[in-house]
Amino acid sequence: MTTVIYWFRNDLRLADNPALLNAISRASRLIPVFCHPAGLSQKTAWGFARWGLHRQQFLATALADLHAHLQSYGSGLLELTGTPHEVLPALVREFGVAAIFCEAIAAPEEEAALSSLRDAGVQVITTWQSSLLDPDDLPFTESALPEVFTQFRTVIERADIFPLLPLTAPASIPPLPGYLDIPERNRLARLLSKPHQTLADERSSFPYEQAEFFGGASAANAHLAQYLARKLPHSYKLTRNALTGVDYSTKFSPWLACGALSVRTIYAELKAFEHKHGANDGSYWIWFELLWRDYFRFLHLKYGSRLYRATGLSNLPAPPHDEAAFALWCRGETGEALVDAGMDELAATGYLSNRLRQIVASYLIHELACDWRAGAAWFEAQLIDYDVYSNQGNWLYIAGRGTDPRNGRRFNLPKQTHDHDADGTYRRLWLTL
Incomplete structure (x- = not known):
């Protein structure tokens, strides 16, 4: 045995x-x-x-x-x-x-x-x-991974590299040892971990307290099926930068992060959708975002712990840090309405749109002169879709300490506010103005 x-x-x-x-x-x-x-x-x-x-x-x-x-x-x-x-x-x-x-x-x-x-x-x-593409199928070695995502994507698409088909669930699972009492041991584990309940927030863009947003494979696969059945991939590119609502983005990320849903399953179902309903910029852009997810994984295979240094991959000096300013940012008390609204949503729900993640990260790094690693740690603690690869990769990207040659992303806050919340709907949702 x-x-x-x-x-x-x-x-x-x-x-x-x-x-x-x-x-x-x-x-x-x-x-x-x-x-x-x-x-x-x-x-x-x-x-x-x-x-x-x-x-x-x-x-x-x-x-x-x-x-x-x-x-x-x-x-x-x-x-x-x-x-x-x-x-x-x-x-x-x-x-x-x-x-x-x-x-x-x-x-x-x-x-x-x-x-x-x-x-x-x-x-x-x-x-x-955990990646869409198998590292062994890439047309380059780990050490030769392109330093810029656009180069990576271009090489992949020109080489016609495609994911493997997802595997089915096992037909059977070997039994447990006969004397293993899982219920009793789990009772003790739960006593030690002291789980907490959170309050529902009806404003949430990912209301995880509702059964259809629970964190398991059952909810994940049901969500994927309804997303495709409603033909939402066709509108994804048009809506992906919205700030609030259940349908503006795919909402796959929480289930991808915990692994309740595999990225290859998403891709296979997306291709079946395109075969039946046609492809457009929206459905292509889902593939584009999944490639970004892969790229951050492959960067880890190439650089490993270097991605976790204060300087990242750059020759820049170690970042400054202002503890008081960081605390205000965490509490949503910076005085900048769009930033504070985003931080309030994050604290209340554990979720934040991709656009706002970039905006609040840029503000912390470039306006408040705080250490990017502190922001990455705060996101790790708060986000229900925390993913070690994407979190680290995105914070390095905004800070200009990763592989991107443009020395970071400093977002123009008035422009972002005008472009994405011109009528103040989002700010009114989360702040008392």
Whole structure:
């Protein structure tokens, strides 16, 4: 009997999960596991909790959905509380586990977690699976990745590189060890993690407290289906810079971030939509944005921890930081109405439009002269769709410390306000003017 652990990380789904299928093929007994951080209120270097309440609640619904799907196979999800190198080796010893299988995440902390497990004598087998395109299919090596996204996109499209088809869910899952009491162990894990409930906000553009926006594969696939059925891809490019509302953007990002929905599933369904209803600039632009997501992943494969230095990839001096100004920005008290409205929405809902993310980031870096890493950490704590690759890549992009040659993006706030909230609708929604 071979017992293995499948460690769910940012891939909370059964369909199109190559790492899980690899584990299943090697196991006669399989223990699905998720590791909660030991202290959700643990402070960052910038003085605030690393996991905000919105992220906690969205994750809780994603895990509940995953557990229910596993139960339908006669299995279940074991939730542990603590760092992986603290809690997984004990489980390995208790059940005589041969190996741990998981997805590969090319970010410093996530790679350090694997190193700590291996240093503890645990065999860990990883599979790269979070990108649309497979790195092995790219027409260049990791070290030769183009330094500018437009160059990357042009090369990919000229070379006719396409994603692999998504894999179906497993036909069966090996049973749990007979003496593993998942309900009792999960009860203890929840007591330790002390989950919080958040209040609903009817203004939210992603009302995650409603069942259709819960954080799991069930809601994710239903959302994808209705988005395509309503032919919203055709209008995506026209609406994507709007500031509020459920339908102005795809809203795929929260489910992509936790892995409840795979990017290859989105692409396959999008191509089926285009085959049936025709392609246009809107549907193309979804592909364009998914390529951006890939590019930030491949930058991590190329540069790794260099992306996390204060200077990023640049030769610029270390960034300044004004703690008082940063605190005002976090609280939405800068005095700039559009910025403050955006920060209020983020705090109230855990979500913010892509346009406003760029605006508030630019304001923090270029107007308040604060450290871009502090802003990235605040987004990590607050956003329900936090993705380590995209978050880091976007903040470096705005700060001018990534690969882009234009030395950052400094947004003209009056122009942004005129272009995107000329009548003040958004500001009135979130501020008392």
